[in-house]
Amino acid sequence: MSSNKSPNTFNGAPPKYLNDFSKALASEVRILLAEVGKLRDERRQLQFEIAELMAVKSKHGAGGEYSPDWRPQPQEPPPPPPAITPPLIDDGPPVQARPAWKVVHKSTRRERAPKSLPAPAPVPAIEPPKPDLPAWAQWRPNPGVVPPPAVAPGPVSPRPMTPAARPGLFGPPTPPPQ
DSSP states (O other), X not given: OOXXXXXXXXXXXXXXXXXXXXXXXXXXXXXXXXHHHHHHHHHHHHHHHHHHHHHHHHHHSTTSXXXXXOOOOOSSOXXXXXXXXXXXXXXXXXXXXXXXXXXXXXXXXXXXXXXOOOOOOOOOOOOOOOTTSOGGGGOOOOTTOOOOOOOOSSOOOSSOOOOOOOOBTTBSOOOOOO
């Protein structure tokens, strides 16, 4: 075999039949895409119309905005049906029906009264405020509320308590470099 022949006989350009086929295929694809777009728009329109019809149906259906049971009053009433009465049977005097309500009679027994609670202690009279004092000085605590006595847990020192020194987050601090 000779090595001077190249595999492409058209020197890098595609053959004419490939160009024609590509153009025809592209035009067919454009036509199909346009048809698909039209079908999609028609489908969307049909879905919208179906939704509108279902909304109208729900309004006019049972329990909707417009009740189907409603009908206008007739102009003239229909003639009454012929009355057919069965013959009366005489069974004797009428029997009175039992009443539907149950009668409850109150018992005459009296219930015992609860034991009376002891009377509350009288509240001492509060003396009227003095007119020459400022408003904050006229306040008096409620004598009925007595705070509990404060109990000291141990000897009281004049200095406030401080928390014990604790090491750093990751242990004791290292000394600074020298």
